Structures are given as structure tokens and as C-alpha cells.
Amino acid sequence: MSSSLRYDRSYDEFAVPAKKKHSGKKVSHGAAERAQLRAIGVIRSTLKSRSEAPKQGAEGAPDAWLEVKAFAADGLDGITVGQELIVLTWFHRGRRDVLKVHPRSDPQRRLTGVFATRSPDRPNPIGLHRVTVRSREKNRLRIGPIEAIDGTPVIDIKPALTCAPDF
Amino acid sequence: MSSSLRYDRSYDEFAVPAKKKHSGKKVSHGAAERAQLRAIGVIRSTLKSRSEAPKQGAEGAPDAWLEVKAFAADGLDGITVGQELIVLTWFHRGRRDVLKVHPRSDPQRRLTGVFATRSPDRPNPIGLHRVTVRSREKNRLRIGPIEAIDGTPVIDIKPALTCAPDF
Numbered sequence: 437m438s439s440s441l442r443y444d445r446s447y448d449e450f451a452v453p454a455k456k457k458h459s460g461k462k463v464s465h466g467a468a469e470r471a472q473l474r475a476i477g478v479i480r481s482t483l484k485s486r487s488e489a490p491k492q493g494a495e496g497a498p499d500a501w502l503e504v505k506a507f508a509a510d511g512l513d514g515i516t517v518g519q520e521l522i523v524l525t526w527f528h529r530g531r532r533d534v535l536k537v538h539p540r541s542d543p544q545r546r547l548t549g550v551f552a553t554r555s556p557d558r559p560n561p562i563g564l565h566r567v568t569v570r571s572r573e574k575n576r577l578r579i580g581p582i583e584a585i586d587g588t589p590v591i592d593i594k595p596a597l598t599c600a601p602d603f
Numbered sequence: 604m605s606s607s608l609r610y611d612r613s614y615d616e617f618a619v620p621a622k623k624k625h626s627g628k629k630v631s632h633g634a635a636e637r638a639q640l641r642a643i644g645v646i647r648s649t650l651k652s653r654s655e656a657p658k659q660g661a662e663g664a665p666d667a668w669l670e671v672k673a674f675a676a677d678g679l680d681g682i683t684v685g686q687e688l689i690v691l692t693w694f695h696r697g698r699r700d701v702l703k704v705h706p707r708s709d710p711q712r713r714l715t716g717v718f719a720t721r722s723p724d725r726p727n728p729i730g731l732h733r734v735t736v737r738s739r740e741k742n743r744l745r746i747g748p749i750e751a752i753d754g755t756p757v758i759d760i761k762p763a764l765t766c767a768p769d770f
Binding site for chain 1 (some may be wrong): 638639640641642643659675677678679680681682688689691693695699702703714715716717718719720721725726727729731756758759760761762764
């Protein structure tokens with residue numbers, strides 16, 4: 437990573453409107469909050485380190501458990517076994533100061549902007565994983581294949597919109 | 604939205620390891636930071652409100668400009684006109700305290716967990732948009748179709764991995 441470009445860390449934060457005074461009307465909570473992520477769950481996997489993780493789920497990744505936190509469990513209602521989901525993770529080991537990488541860590545490939553790659557090193561290290569639901573036990577979904585390592589925070593789950601093999 | 608379930612706001616934040624002391628070795632910045640998002644850009648669209656936005660890009664959404672902030676512009680290197688991208692946005696008007704919704708805002712459909720829907724109201728209101736790059740002008744990409752409204756923060760851009768029509 438020594439050859440990667442980095443950016444000035446004096447980046448902008450979100451411009452978020454100030455919290456409105458209570459006016460008797462409904463307040464849009466989302467708009468008034470800072471853009472701070474909350475983990476809604478965590479990956480429990482046999483993959484323990486980045487070095488042993490495949491670069492994409494389809495490249496030999498195992499199944500894993502997605503443990504959803506109690507506060508968010510109601511959000512799982514309607515998810516069915518066999519369904520395809522997009523799981524969004526936070527690559528907590530990713531580097532946020534990297535803007536260019538050699539694709540697939542191959543020094544023979546020219547430095548490329550991170551937005552043109554799937555590198556886990558990027559300003560907001562969010563991972564997208566298309567997975568199939570294998571089974572469900574209360575707050576836990578058995579999903580796969582998924583290359584995220586053990587302990588990776590999960591920040592969102594969405595239904596895949598088509599039966600495409602990947603996205 | 605009055606019939607939506609809400610969760611206790613005393614949710615967990617990310618468990619993030621304490622910042623390591625400088626030890627002469629490289630420090631993984633990503634692991635030591637809080638899970639705070641930084642906007643890397645913003646959507647400039649003719650859509651000005653949620654009420655006029657289609658629910659999915661493929662449902663008649665317009666093209667829009669994605670303006671990338673100066674600090675992150677190097678990350679665009681390698682993106683080409685005609686390429687398909689996944690744009691990740693932050694639904695800044697989304698409600699983060701909603702766990703169940705009527706799919707597609709149709710009261711006839713039963714309340715469903717937000718993780719089984721594409722509702723913009725969810726604990727981490729992240730939007731996924733599959734778009735085509737129409738043109739590029741320095742830090743600005745013309746992309747579409749995209750249903751995100753004007754001013755929506757962009758938090759990541761990734762290449763789509765296949766030519767699937769959607770994900």
C-alpha cells in the first residue's frame with residue numbers, strides 16, 4: 437500500500453441541518469442526526485483475517501452467521517430462507533485515507549481510483565455482499581457465500597431486486 | 604408512517620478498538636476511527652423532494668450529476684463513460700427509528716421488516732443505485748437513471764461487477 441495516494445484528512449463532514457425545535461409537527465429524525473453509522477449486526481465467520489479472505493464472495497468464500505442486534509430484530513420480518521440479500525458491511529480493518537490502489541493488490545496493474553475498484557480501502561469502507569439466506573434462527577441468519585471476516589459490523593440488509601448472479 | 608414500529612433509541616454504537624499508541628509500525632487508521640461517514644460527493648438533480656421521486660431508478664427516474672468533492676476526486680481515476688456503477692447514497696431525509704413499513708407505502712400490504720424492503724426509512728438509511736455513466740467533466744459524473752433527490756450525500760461509488768440490469 438506504500439504507493440497508494442492519500443488525501444488530506446481535513447475532509448468535509450456532512451452538512452446536516454440543525455435540529456428543529458419541537459413545533460407540534462412530526463420531526464424528521466433522520467435529517468437532524470449526524471451521519472453516524474450504527475451496527476445493526478455482526479458477521480460470525482470462520483475467516484479470521486483479511487489475508488485469508490477471498491476478494492469476492494463468489495471466489496470460494498464460506499457461509500457465515502449474520503447476528504442481528506436485538507434492537508433491530510424486527511427489521512428481519514419478511515426475510516425468507518432461499519432469498520437473495522444484499523448485506524452491507526463496514527470494513528473495520530479498511531484504510532480510509534487511500535484513494536488509489538493496484539486492483540486486486542496486483543502491483544502489475546496500474547494505480548486506479550478506489551471508486552473504480554472494490555478495494556476495502558476507501559473513504560467510507562462499506563462492503564456490498566450478495567448472499568443467499570440458508571437458514572434462520574431467531575435473530576441470526578445463516579448466509580453465504582460471504583468473504584467478510586469474523587467480527588465485521590453489518591450496517592444494512594436489503595433484498596436483491598433480481599436473480600442476477602452478482603451486482 | 605404512524606403504524607410503523609420503532610425501536611428503542613438506546614442502540615449500540617460500533618465497538619471500535621481504542622486508538623493504538625504509535626509503535627513505529629503502520630497503524631490501521633480505519634480500525635481506530637469511529638464509524639462516522641464522510642460525504643464524498645453530492646447528487647445534483649431536478650428531483651427536489653421525496654414525494655416526486657420514483658421508488659427505484661428504473662421507474663422513470665432522471666439522469667443527474669454526481670459532484671465529487673475535491674478531496675476524493677483522485678478516487679474517480681479509471682471510471683469510464685458507459686460503465687455501470689453502484690452509487691451509495693445517504694438518504695438524509697430517511698427516518699432511522701423505523702423497523703417496519705408497508706412495502707411501497709401501500710397500506711394494503713402487510714407491515715414488513717425494513718431489511719426485507721428497499722424503504723429509505725431504516726436504521727442506516729443507505730441507498731444503492733445502479734447507474735450508467737453518461738459523461739464526465741472533471742469532478743462531476745453525469746449518471747442515471749437515479750431516483751435520489753437533489754442534495755443527497757454520496758458516500759461511495761463502486762463498479763458493478765456484472766451487466767445485470769439491476770441488483
